[in-house]
Amino acid sequence: MSESHVRILVADDERPIRALVGEYLVGQGYAVDMVPDGLEAVRKATEEEYDLIIMDIAMPRFNGVEAIRTIRRQKPEQKILVVTAFLEGEVAEEIASAGASRALAKPVGLGELSAAITELIG
Numbered sequence: 001m002s003e004s005h006v007r008i009l010v011a012d013d014e015r016p017i018r019a020l021v022g023e024y025l026v027g028q029g030y031a032v033d034m035v036p037d038g039l040e041a042v043r044k045a046t047e048e049e050y051d052l053i054i055m056d057i058a059m060p061r062f063n064g065v066e067a068i069r070t071i072r073r074q075k076p077e078q079k080i081l082v083v084t085a086f087l088e089g090e091v092a093e094e095i096a097s098a099g100a101s102r103a104l105a106k107p108v109g110l111g112e113l114s115a116a117i118t119e120l121i122g
Contacts, residue, residue, distance in 0.1 A: 006121060007049065010034045011041035011067065012056040012083075021054065021083075024110055036060075038067030045071045045078065051121045057084040057095065068098040079120045083108055 008030050012018045018034045025032045033048075035041050038055070039062035045053060053071070057064035064082060071078055082095050082103040095103050102116055 005031070006051045007031045007033070008117075009041065009044055009048075009050045009053045011036075011038060011053065011059065011064070013037055013059040014056070017056075021113070024113070028114070038062030038064055041067045042070045046074050050078070052079045052081060052117060054081045054083055055100075057082060057086055057091065065094050065098045068095070068100055072099040081116055081120060083113070 008025055010018055010021050010025070010032060011034075012021070013036050015036070018036070022032050022034050033044060033050075035044055037059045041053065041055060042062065044050075055064045055067060064084065068080055068082075071080065079101045080099070082100045083106060084095075084103070085106040087095070087103055087105040092103070101120055104112060104116055
């Protein structure tokens with residue numbers, strides 16, 4: 001597969017999840033950066049340009065909802081795909097009101113992830 005110029009930031013506090021998602025995305029030809037928490041996600045998102053941010057919600061230092069709200073204030077058009085185990089009730093409402101572009105519930109299959117990425121960035 002030819003190298004893509006599509007840049008994706010993955011924010012998840014679980015190292016095995018970052019590794020799996022990162023390996024899959026690189027295998028699909030995307031340029032990928034990975035961070036372990038929402039604070040680092042905000043820093044990277046404001047310093048660099050990403051076509052998509054894939055973000056967990058339950059993270060240390062700065063959770064995903066806070067990170068989405070902060071990123072949205074600076075980059076209102078940023079595409080953000082939430083992938084989280086906590087996608088019910090009030091949390092789902094918080095994710096939507098924070099401005100996530102789309103949300104998927106863990107565990108997520110790679111086909112479902114790929115379809116969401118295609119929907120958001122083509």
